[in-house]
Structure formats: structure tokens, C-alpha cells
Amino acid sequence: MQRSTRMSAGLLALILGATCWAAPYFQENSKNNNSDQQKQSDKNKNKNSDKDKNKKKNDDSPFGSGKINLLHSSQKSDSASAGFNGLTPNGEVEAKKLKEPLTADDYNKAQRVSFMGVKNSSLKKFIQDGKLNTAPARSATAAPKKG
Amino acid sequence: MYKIKLFFATVLLLLAGVLPASAQFGDIFNGINKGREIHNATQEWTPEQEEAVGRASAAKMIHVFGLYDNPAMTHYVNLVGDTVAQFGTRPLQYHFAILDTEIVNAFAMPGGYVFITRGSLANISNESELAGVLAHEVAHVDGRHLEKIIRDKKLTGIAVQTGAEVGASQAGGIAGFAAGMVDQYAAQAITAALTQNYGPDKERDADKAGTEFAAKAGYDPAGLRNFLAMLAAAASDPANKRVTNMLNGKTHPPLKERVSKLTDLSATYPAGGQVLEKRYQQNVNFQAGSTTASAATPATTTTAKKSTKKPASR
Numbered sequence: 001m002q003r004s005t006r007m008s009a010g011l012l013a014l015i016l017g018a019t020c021w022a023a024p025y026f027q028e029n030s031k032n033n034n035s036d037q038q039k040q041s042d043k044n045k046n047k048n049s050d051k052d053k054n055k056k057k058n059d060d061s062p063f064g065s066g067k068i069n070l071l072h073s074s075q076k077s078d079s080a081s082a083g084f085n086g087l088t089p090n091g092e093v094e095a096k097k098l099k100e101p102l103t104a105d106d107y108n109k110a111q112r113v114s115f116m117g118v119k120n121s122s123l124k125k126f127i128q129d130g131k132l133n134t135a136p137a138r139s140a141t142a143a144p145k146k147g
Numbered sequence: 148m149y150k151i152k153l154f155f156a157t158v159l160l161l162l163a164g165v166l167p168a169s170a171q172f173g174d175i176f177n178g179i180n181k182g183r184e185i186h187n188a189t190q191e192w193t194p195e196q197e198e199a200v201g202r203a204s205a206a207k208m209i210h211v212f213g214l215y216d217n218p219a220m221t222h223y224v225n226l227v228g229d230t231v232a233q234f235g236t237r238p239l240q241y242h243f244a245i246l247d248t249e250i251v252n253a254f255a256m257p258g259g260y261v262f263i264t265r266g267s268l269a270n271i272s273n274e275s276e277l278a279g280v281l282a283h284e285v286a287h288v289d290g291r292h293l294e295k296i297i298r299d300k301k302l303t304g305i306a307v308q309t310g311a312e313v314g315a316s317q318a319g320g321i322a323g324f325a326a327g328m329v330d331q332y333a334a335q336a337i338t339a340a341l342t343q344n345y346g347p348d349k350e351r352d353a354d355k356a357g358t359e360f361a362a363k364a365g366y367d368p369a370g371l372r373n374f375l376a377m378l379a380a381a382a383s384d385p386a387n388k389r390v391t392n393m394l395n396g397k398t399h400p401p402l403k404e405r406v407s408k409l410t411d412l413s414a415t416y417p418a419g420g421q422v423l424e425k426r427y428q429q430n431v432n433f434q435a436g437s438t439t440a441s442a443a444t445p446a447t448t449t450t451a452k453k454s455t456k457k458p459a460s461r
Contacts, residue, residue, distance in 0.1 A: 071269045085248040086211040091388050093341045097211045109214045110206035113260065114198075116242040118225045126226045130274070130423055132365035135233035 192257070192294055194239075196329075200294075201258020203333030204340075205244075208254060208262055211337070213247035215265050221245055223430035224281070227274060228261060231282040234360040235289040243281065251378060251391055253280050254340050255287035257294050268431050270381075271374055274423035277431075278364065279371025283357035290356065292349045297335045347400050354405060358412050367420035372409035379403050 086097050118126075127134055192200065215221075221244060228243035241259040249266040256262070261284045263277075271277050287293065354371065362368035379402035382391040391402075 085213045085246075087248065087250055091250070091391070093211065098207075098337065098341070100210065102206050102210050106206040106210040109209045110202050113205050113209070113214070113242050113244045114202050116221065116225055116244060117240060118222065118229055123226060123229050127230055127365075130230075130365070130421055130426060132230055132421060133363060135363070 191291065194258075197294065198258040199329045200332045200336060201256045201260045203329050204256040204336040205242075205260040205262075207333055207337045208246065208256065208260075208340075211341070212262075212264070215245035215247040217245065220268070220431060224263060224268075224277070227277050228281040228285065231278050231357075231360045231364045231366070232259075232285045234363040235285055237289055239288065241285065241288070253284050255284035255293065256336055256340070257288065257291070259288055261285065261288065265433075269433055270377065271427070271431070272377075272424065273370075274427040275361070275367040275370030275421060276374040277370070277427060278361045278366040279357065279369075280374060282360040282364075283353050283371055285360060286353040286356035287349070290349070290352055292353065293336050293339055295349075296339050296346075297332055350400050350405070351408070354409055355412060358409065358416070362413075362416045362420060365421050367422050368416040369409070369413040370420075370422075372406060372413050375402055375409065376406045379406050 086094055088094055124134070126132075224245060225241075225243045228241055232239075232241045239259045241261060243261045243263070245268065246254075246262045246264045248264050249269075250264050251266045251270055253261070253263040253267055261281060263280060263284075267280065268277070271280065357371060358368050361370055367373075378391055381387045382402055
């Protein structure tokens with residue numbers, strides 16, 4: 001019994017010693033993480049205050065009245081933002097949209113885009129019809145396989 | 148009983164050793180990873196890596212603005228885009244798509260993913276202008292401009308966003324990149340494209356190379372210049388700030404400055420390039436009944452009124 005108590009005490013001392021040795025490293029890492037988090041939170045605070053400023057400005061802007069001179073394309077009935085998807089009233093990209101996680105639909109659409117292209121025969125006809133020029137043929141293509 | 152005690156003692160001893168050792172070796176591993184990162188940052192992406200980052204960036208771009216689903220119009224944009232892309236210096240397969248937003252802009256992602264907005268198409272008046280805009284974006288891809296910005300950021304240690312901010316990773320650990328890196332690079336590409344300036348040198352390069360690609364393809368070399376001149380005039384009206392804000396000064400050099408340089412540049416090419424206004428109007432017509440729900444839906448009263456006249460003289 002005495003022997004086992006002595007052994008346990010020895011082990012405890014060993015663990016304590018090891019922890020003390022490692023502590024500075026963990027502290028340093030944790031410090032870095034904390035400062036990163038602080039920076040991030042400061043950034044968010046600044047962004048929010050900018051947003052508020054923009055909001056105040058936009059209340060007085062002519063955009064609210066829909067006064068705009070550039071041509072518009074037709075819009076979908078479900079485009080509630082009058083077609084300005086992803087844009088703040090001040091003409092800047094919505095930070096919220098940038099940070100949102102992507103959906104499976106986004107990835108599927110991107111995959112669809114990756115298959116977009118035209119057949120050589122269609123391109124040739126298009127170039128001929130428009131009296132445009134064809135580039136000299138290339139020997140090989142470096143485009144990776146899609147899938 | 149003694150054996151059990153001995154077993155627990157050994158486990159405790161091992162734990163006591165591993166804990167500090169991992170902290171010590173962590174520094175060494177970090178150093179090795181940093182070295183590897185610097186090495187990777189100086190290497191050009193392989194076609195597979197470029198494609199992976201491009202597709203992830205495209206997904207993000209689609210998430211922010213939406214994809215305009217009009218197969219006929221998209222096919223036409225691809226035909227014009229591929230016509231000018233033939234004259235690029237890299238044998239890359241390009242994919243052109245339309246973003247469902249009224250803002251006037253176009254974006255080039257790595258791997259040949261080029262987006263033009265519905266707002267741009269509504270304000271372009273002929274095929275040579277579309278060719279000029281797409282050729283400018285092709286030149287960005289051809290010159291690996293966005294890739295270079297990301298690799299430079301990696302070298303200087305400036306992280307724009309972390310992979311965690313991008314959201315769920317579906318593209319990690321592929322194409323020779325470490326897990327999560329594709330999404331991280333895609334986030335950096337999007338941030339750079341939407342909120343930062345490529346830098347005057349890269350924009351100048353893209354204007355120059357783009358004009359060359361369009362002219363070689365047989366288009367009027369002043370296409371991009373004419374479109375930007377219209378935008379520069381429209382941008383002077385504060386009412387148009389929302390649609391031109393991104394293009395005028397923040398992500399690109401001021402429009403007037405670019406128009407002035409493009410005027411000189413296009414004058415160096417022989418006149419007589421194709422303008423193809425009729426073909427453009429036949430293929431890009433938002434008011435005519437279209438096969439898609441988007442174009443078939445009648446415009447709102449305000450937009451219909453505005454659509455009757457362009458503000459800027461050409």
C-alpha cells in the first residue's frame with residue numbers, strides 16, 4: 001500500500017512538472033488566438049459602424065425614389081431588391097452575403113457553369129457569320145477534366 | 148493487482164511525456180508548414196488547382212449575385228467570349244456566365260470562369276462592346292492576375308478571410324492543395340475581385356491585352372472604350388452611383404482615366420473592325436418575350452420608363 005502511494009505521488013509530481021514545462025507554449029498559442037479574436041471583433045465593430053453611416057446616407061439618397069438613368073434588364077418577380085442582388089443601396093457588395101455559407105445549390109450551379117462552353121463547329125459558324133477571325137490552331141489544351 | 152497499477156502508471160507516464168513534447172514539436176511542425184506555404188506561394192497553380200479555385204470562386208459569386216438562367220443568352224455570351232479567348236496566350240477552357248444583378252460589372256475568376264452582369268448586358272449596345280468587356284476579363288485570367296494577388300498575399304502573410312468564413316468546405320484536400328485551401332483561396336479571390344483594386348498596372352495590362360484580343364478577333368478595337376465612355380458619362384450622375392460604384396474607382400482605376408488611355412490605344416489598331424449591333428440586339432433583348440421566366444416577366448413601371456432612353460451619348 002505504501003509502495004503504491006509513493007508511486008502515485010511520484011507520477012503526480014511528474015505530470016505537474018510536465019504541465020509546467022508545457023504551459024508557456026500553450027499560453028502563447030492562446031494569447032495569439034485571443035488577439036486574433038480581438039482583432040476580428042474590432043473589425044466587425046468598424047464594419048457595423050460603417051453600415052450605420054451608409055444606412056443614414058441612403059435614407060436621403062435618390063435611390064429610394066428609383067431615379068436611375070442607366071438601362072435596366074427585366075427582373076424576376078421574386079427579385080425583391082429590384083434586381084440589385086448582392087448589393088447594398090450604396091452600391092457596395094453585401095458583407096453578409098460574402099460571409100454566408102455556400103449551399104448545395106450554389107455548388108451545383110457552379111458545376112453547371114463549369115460545363116458551359118460552345119462546340120467548335122458552332123464557334124466556327126459564329127465567327128464566319130460575323131466576318132470575324134479564327135486564331136491559328138493550338139496543338140494541345142491544358143484544360144483539366146471536368147467532373 | 149500490481150500489473151494493473153503498473154499499466155496505469157505507464158499510461159500516465161506516456162501522457163506526461165506526450166503533452167509537453169507535442170508543444171515543443173508543434174513549433175517545429177509550424178516552421179515546416181510555414182516553409183511549405185512560402186514554397187507554394189511562389190509556385191504557379193497547376194491547371195487542376197486553378198480549376199478547383201475557379202469553381203469554388205464561381206460558387207461564391209453565384210451565391211452573392213445569383214445566376215441568370217437564360218440558356219440562349221448565355222450561349223451567345225459564350226460564343227463572343229470564346230471568339231476573343233482564342234487569342235489568349237494560355238490554352239484554357241473558358242466558361243462565361245451571366246450574373247442576375249443590375250449592377251454594371253464583369254468578373255474574372257481563376258480557371259477561366261468569367262461572369263458578366265445582367266446590368267452590363269442591358270447597357271451594352273453592340274457585340275464589339277461585349278467582346279471588349281469579355282476580352283478585358285479574359286486578359287485578367289490569361290495573366291493570372293487574381294492568382295498573383297492571392298499568392299502575393301500568402302507571401303506577405305496578409306490573410307483576407309479564413310476558410311472558416313467561407314462556410315462548409317466541399318472542395319478541400321484536392322488538386323494538391325491542403326484541405327480547406329481551395330475554399331480559402333476562393334474566398335480571397337472573391338474578396339479581391341469585389342472589394343479591392345487589382346492595381347493600376349494589372350488593369351492597364353488587361354485593357355491593353357483585352358483590346359488586342361478583340362482587335363485580333365476582328366472586332367472594332369474601340370468596343371471596350373465606347374462602353375466605358377458611356378459608363379463614365381452615366382457615373383457622373385449621382386443617381387447611377389449604385390450601378391457604377393464598383394466599377395468606378397474602387398475596384399478599377401477611374402473610368403475617365405481608362406477611357407482616355409483606351410482612346411489612344413484603340414487608335415493604334417487599323418479601323419474597320421466589326422461592330423455587329425444588329426446581332427447583339429437579336430441575342431440580348433430583355434424586353435422581348437424570352438424562353439426564361441426572368442426575361443418574360445414584365446419590367447416594373449419605373450424600369451420600363453427608364454429603359455426607353457440611354458443617358459449618355461456615344
